[in-house]
Amino acid sequence: MKRILITGAGGQIGRVLRAGLAGHYALRLADIAPQASAGEHEEVVTADITRPEALRAIMEGVDTVVHLAGIPDEDTWQKIRDMNIDGCYNVFEAARQAGVKRMVFASSNHAVGFHRRDRMIDDTVMFRPDSRYGVSKVFGEALGRLYADKYGMSVACMRIGSFRPDDRPSAPRHLASWISHRDMVQLTRRCIDAPDYHFVVVYGVSDNARNRWSNANARALGYVPQDDGETHAAEVLASNPPEDETEALFHGGFGCLREFAGNPDRID
Numbered sequence: 001m002k003r004i005l006i007t008g009a010g011g012q013i014g015r016v017l018r019a020g021l022a023g024h025y026a027l028r029l030a031d032i033a034p035q036a037s038a039g040e041h042e043e044v045v046t047a048d049i050t051r052p053e054a055l056r057a058i059m060e061g062v063d064t065v066v067h068l069a070g071i072p073d074e075d076t077w078q079k080i081r082d083m084n085i086d087g088c089y090n091v092f093e094a095a096r097q098a099g100v101k102r103m104v105f106a107s108s109n110h111a112v113g114f115h116r117r118d119r120m121i122d123d124t125v126m127f128r129p130d131s132r133y134g135v136s137k138v139f140g141e142a143l144g145r146l147y148a149d150k151y152g153m154s155v156a157c158m159r160i161g162s163f164r165p166d167d168r169p170s171a172p173r174h175l176a177s178w179i180s181h182r183d184m185v186q187l188t189r190r191c192i193d194a195p196d197y198h199f200v201v202v203y204g205v206s207d208n209a210r211n212r213w214s215n216a217n218a219r220a221l222g223y224v225p226q227d228d229g230e231t232h233a234a235e236v237l238a239s240n241p242p243e244d245e246t247e248a249l250f251h252g253g254f255g256c257l258r259e260f261a262g263n264p265d266r267i268d
């Protein structure tokens, strides 16, 4: 069995991956917060990614790190910097020092949020972060690129769309950006198990009829999403007001709108 370290294993995505990856790998589940006690083929460890010395021990014997830990949405620069910039660096660096071969990094669609939604985007579009949070995901992807090219680590960056704790889209934008729990598990497994890649960016999105992210790289890894947000469309559209006009222009939606003082006409 491969040994997989999941950072942020106690978070929303972490808990779903813990259940979905169970039995397929030996899991080392790291979080700063308390977690449910270890089951078969599991180790539960407490680790703070802002403390590099704490990461050394948990990297031992690890084949792949699934790095989820961090601030999961927009926040103050200080928090984003400590967790998503410094913390992310600490995880990559500890993995390199321990000889870990592969890193699966939880990036976000907010790294490219200011692209216009009327255009499909793929993994080759330039970064257009829509928030400090988005900037931190650009940083993580750049770090991944560096560790792949310079140190030969195999790195996958999952630009995750809208992962919902209740496993259903709840806002109009989610009809395009939603990823179901089982698709999230499947995509992560493909990123862990695909035989040989150097550096790859994939979108974490289900097979949504309204999807606007071209996902050839994920398909090449064997990802075949099972779910489509459209099955919830009638209910979502009936229970929500239409999206704000500016928000609806961009892939990042609300991520763009928050603190927005720009001119939409200048964002081509």
Ligand code: 15L
Binding pocket: 072, 073, 107, 108, 109, 110, 160, 161, 162, 163, 177, 252
């Ligand atoms: C994300 O990256 C965030 O972690 C999550 O809170 C949502 O904002 C999601 O993207 C989304 O775009 O819906």
